[in-house]
Amino acid sequence: MPPDSNVENRLRASLQAAADRQSELETQMSQPDIVSDHLKMQRLGREYSRISVLVRLRDDFDAVREEIADAETILDEESDLEMLNMARDIITDQRQRYDQLIQEIQIALIPRDETDDADAVLEIRAGTGGEEAGLFANELFRMYQRFAENHGWKTSVLSLNDTGIGGIKEVVFEIEGEGAYPRLKHESGTHRVQRVPQTESQGRIHTSAATVAVLPKAEDIDIQIDEKDLKIDIFHAGGHGGQNVNKVATAVRITHEPSGIVAQCQNERSQLQNKMQAMDILRARLWDMELRRRASEEAANRKAQVGSGDRSEKIRTYNFPQSRVTDHRINLTSHNLPKILDGEIDEFVDALLHEEQTRKIQAASSS
Numbered sequence: 001m002p003p004d005s006n007v008e009n010r011l012r013a014s015l016q017a018a019a020d021r022q023s024e025l026e027t028q029m030s031q032p033d034i035v036s037d038h039l040k041m042q043r044l045g046r047e048y049s050r051i052s053v054l055v056r057l058r059d060d061f062d063a064v065r066e067e068i069a070d071a072e073t074i075l076d077e078e079s080d081l082e083m084l085n086m087a088r089d090i091i092t093d094q095r096q097r098y099d100q101l102i103q104e105i106q107i108a109l110i111p112r113d114e115t116d117d118a119d120a121v122l123e124i125r126a127g128t129g130g131e132e133a134g135l136f137a138n139e140l141f142r143m144y145q146r147f148a149e150n151h152g153w154k155t156s157v158l159s160l161n162d163t164g165i166g167g168i169k170e171v172v173f174e175i176e177g178e179g180a181y182p183r184l185k186h187e188s189g190t191h192r193v194q195r196v197p198q199t200e201s202q203g204r205i206h207t208s209a210a211t212v213a214v215l216p217k218a219e220d221i222d223i224q225i226d227e228k229d230l231k232i233d234i235f236h237a238g239g240h241g242g243q244n245v246n247k248v249a250t251a252v253r254i255t256h257e258p259s260g261i262v263a264q265c266q267n268e269r270s271q272l273q274n275k276m277q278a279m280d281i282l283r284a285r286l287w288d289m290e291l292r293r294r295a296s297e298e299a300a301n302r303k304a305q306v307g308s309g310d311r312s313e314k315i316r317t318y319n320f321p322q323s324r325v326t327d328h329r330i331n332l333t334s335h336n337l338p339k340i341l342d343g344e345i346d347e348f349v350d351a352l353l354h355e356e357q358t359r360k361i362q363a364a365s366s367s
Contacts, residue, residue, distance in 0.1 A: 011105050015061065018054035025051065046117055054108055061101050067094045110360045115291065118181040118216035121158070121284040125170045127190065129208025134167025136193045136318075137210040139341055141171050144184075146343025153177030158277045159265045172281055174217060181216045186329075186352040188214045189313045195320030205321060209314075217280065218287035225283065231255040234271060254278045261285050316348075330355055 025048045034040050067090060074087035124140050126133040148155045159172040175184065192209045200206065233253040251266030252274040263281035265274040316327050323337040325348075332351050334340060340348075 007102070011102065011109070012058075012061075014109050015054055015058035015105065018051050019058060022048065022051045022055055050112065054105075057101060057105050057108060061098075061105065064094050064098050064101060068098065106361045107357050110357060113182075115185075115216035116182050118218075119174060119176045120181040120184045121172065121174050121215040121217050121281065122184070122187075123170070123172045123213040123215070124168070125211050126163075126168065127209035127211050129193075129206065131163065131165065131167060132193075132197045132206055133208040133210055134163040134165075134169060136167075136191075136208050137171070138162075138166060138168045139193075140191060140210055140212060141168060141173070143341050143343055143345065144175070144187075145173075147345055148175045148177065148180070148343075150343050151177060151179075153180055157267060158281055159263075160267060174280070176217075181214065183349050183353065184214050185216075186214075186349070186356070187212050187315075189315030191316050191318065192314055193318045193320070195318075213288075215284040215288040216291070218283035223283055223287045223290065225256070225279075225286065229256055229258050231257055232275070250274055252278045254282055256282055256286065259286065259289065261289070327352070 025044055028034055029041065029044050029048065034044065071087040071090040071094070074083055075091075078084055078087070122144060124137050124144075126137040129136070145155050154176040155173055156176070157171065157173045159170070161169040161171070163169060190209050190211050192207060194205055194207050196203055197206050231254070233255075234249050235251050235253065236249050250269060250271040251264065252271060253262060253264035254275070255262050261282060263278045263285060265278040265281065268274045268277065315329055316325065318325050318337060318340070320337065322335070324333060324335050325337050325340045326333045327348050330351055332348060334347060336344075
């Protein structure tokens with residue numbers, strides 16, 4: 001058996017606690033008052049699903065340990081060469097599986113954030129660089145749309161302000177799907193592009209930027225908003241949609257007066273639809289503000305983050321002349337820029353998640 005029995009004992013104790021909690025959940029979820037409460041059942045159901053993963057890992061872990069113990073018994077008691085070789089092969093294979101399970105269990109035991117089940121709301125804004133920044137912002141928008149499509153997730157635009165020449169000033173859109181926010185949350189920050197603009201006659205490379213903010217979509221159970229705190233303005237939509245876009249006042253701007261946060265939407269023809277979407281944006285921004293406030297107060301949380309979390313932080317550079325994309329937080333570089341812009345960003349997303357998980361495991365081990 002691997003030598004670190006302290007790690008094994010600690011993990012087995014946590015797995016047993018998960019199995020005990022599973023039994024408690026089964027009892028609770030069978031009670032009539034819980035069954036009739038949709039929100040409670042939803043919360044308990046999510047917890048039960050997560051606990052079930054741990055219980056399965058416990059069963060796999062016990063099975064591997066038993067296989068190793070049986071094979072070690074054969075080594076001690078048998079003299080047949082074929083049996084001894086078979087036992088050695090089993091031990092080699094099962095110890096590899098043992099190490100894999102230790103890692104899987106450590107990841108599964110990482111305390112979950114309350115945003116782990118949230119959908120994502122992304123805000124992309126053109127930064128420095130004029131028209132070129134707007135074009136790049138639109139390319140980032142398409143990149144995340146394609147990434148969502150690759151994962152079978154649904155995207156819907158909540159607010160869009162375009163430049164009329166193929167670029168965007170700002171877009172706010174939702175990505176709905178399992179794991180959307182946890183997988184995308186590290187995309188927040190400043191994305192920089194280096195390339196020769198089409199309007200550049202002397203072939204000089206220009207640098208432009210766009211900012212990305214990834215927010216967890218807030219449900220009513222996450223954050224409550226008092227209607228008395230809202231100032232709602234209705235105005236005529238503007239944009240490049242032709243004359244009809246300005247005929248009826250359907251655009252909605254909502255100001256949350258205590259925080260000063262403003263959300264607006266003018267995409268839909270219906271004033272009610274625009275109000276609903278503006279409220280979704282407002283909830284996401286308010287919840288994100290609250291989560292950031294908590295994180296700033298908890299040193300342990302800050303240590304578990306990748307980068308500073310500051311949206312002004314330059315996180316990634318897209319260099320067109322060399323077809324190179326570099327994430328500066330983890331020093332990861334890809335030389336396949338076209339595929340990256342076509343939504344194939346899993347290499348970066350997975351590496352950032354792995355970095356976060358490693359830090360959290362180290363923090364848990366030292367606590």
